Amino acid sequence: MVCIAAFLILAAVPAIGGEQGVTENSVKVGATLDMTGPIAFVGKSLKDGMNVYFSSVNDEGGIHGRKITQIVEDHGYKPSRAVAAVVKLSDRDQVFAVVGAAGAPTTLAMIPALEKAGLPLVGIGSFSPKLAYPPKKLVFQVLTLYDDQMRIGLDYIVKDLGVKKPKLGMIYQGDDFGRDCLKGLEKQAKMYGIPIVATVSYKRGTLDFNPQVVRMMKAGVEYCFLATIYRETAAVVKEAAKLGWKPTFIVSAAAADRITLKLSGPAADGLLGVACGELPDSQRPGWKKYLERTKKYGKGKPGFYHSVGYLFATVFAEGLRLTGPDLTRENFIKAMDGIKDFNTGVGPNITFGPDLRAGAHSAFIVKANGKEGRFEKLTDWREPRDKP
Secondary structure, eight states: HHHHHHHHHHHBBOOOOOTTTTTTSSSEEEEEEEESTTHHHHHHHHHHHHHHHHHHHHHHHHTTTTTEEEEEEEOOTTTTHHHHHHHHHHHTOSSEEEEEEEEEEHHHHHHHHHHTTOOEEEEOOOOOGGGGGOOOTEEEEESOHHHHHHHHHHHIIIIISSSSOOOEEEEEEEHHHHHHHHHHHHOHHHOHTEEEEEEEETTTTTTOOOOHHHHHTTOOOOOOEEEOOOHHHHHHHHHHHHHHHOOOOEEETTTTTTHHHHHGGGGGOOEEEESOOOOOOOOOOOHHHHEEEHHHHHHSSOHHHHHHHHHHHHHHHHHHHHHHSSSHHHHHHHHHHHSBOOOOOOOOOOOOOOBOBBOOOBEEEEETTTTTEEEOOOOOOOOOSSSO
């Protein structure tokens, strides 16, 4: 009994030179996700995806002998609850880092609390540039941002389709999401010397897109970029079909999903998307491993947000590997800064540096097969062009 008690005590003792949340055989991390609010389906997928990766690593002995445990806090997509979650994870749960957050408003609200506690954050379920620019020492973003996505979309039209002077337009949500997409399109259009003939915004929750579609039609737009989510994308393409307008639509990763096609039906046929996660039939070795591990350890189904959770865990684990046995937050951040062109297997390659917290810049182009309700891959992963 004495030996057993001694063992249990030692197991909980922080490693020599270690930090809060770190022992000789474990590292404790947290997550702040929406598990009960408006994007709960995202939070649940992220949670299970992270668990799949951590479970597989733990079964293989952990990283430098340390197994990873995770405590998930539900913020319900409310900034105040997200802040409270960070305080709890730091003060009560004594976690080493936060791996996994969801939503731009909630994550932005969390940053002062993270900085006060000295907690690194790896992986955010948002494409917002505000989470990476200006760079924040403790915050590591691993998804390709909205502005880069739009730039990649225009590159495809000009360089792959060979349309040198496309008549461009954009329908965008009148908030940070929409404006970030618009900025990306404007930047790339300026680089190519192409005017944007029409832009029009809409309020979140809009159901009738007739005014926006008519505006694009009258302007003669041929390539219409959409800063829309699932429901709004479906409403736009259906209205266009109703009016007999047949431009090429291009959507961000926020809408390049089967949910969009299910809501749109045949009207989405031919729609182009900028994708930041592998398609279900991907032959990428890392994706195949992800599917195998999900089958073994997962409770949810493979998919974009599920694989994003797996991506968060993958990048965090790479940071742990590079840090080595002497796991402190300072050493961990230095190791994360050393990640260069890391092949995640399921998402974009990742590169960080002391002044670089936008770790991903690549995506690929997909095309909607409306009849079969799926997207088909048209290009490999690529970064936006800096020169025409």
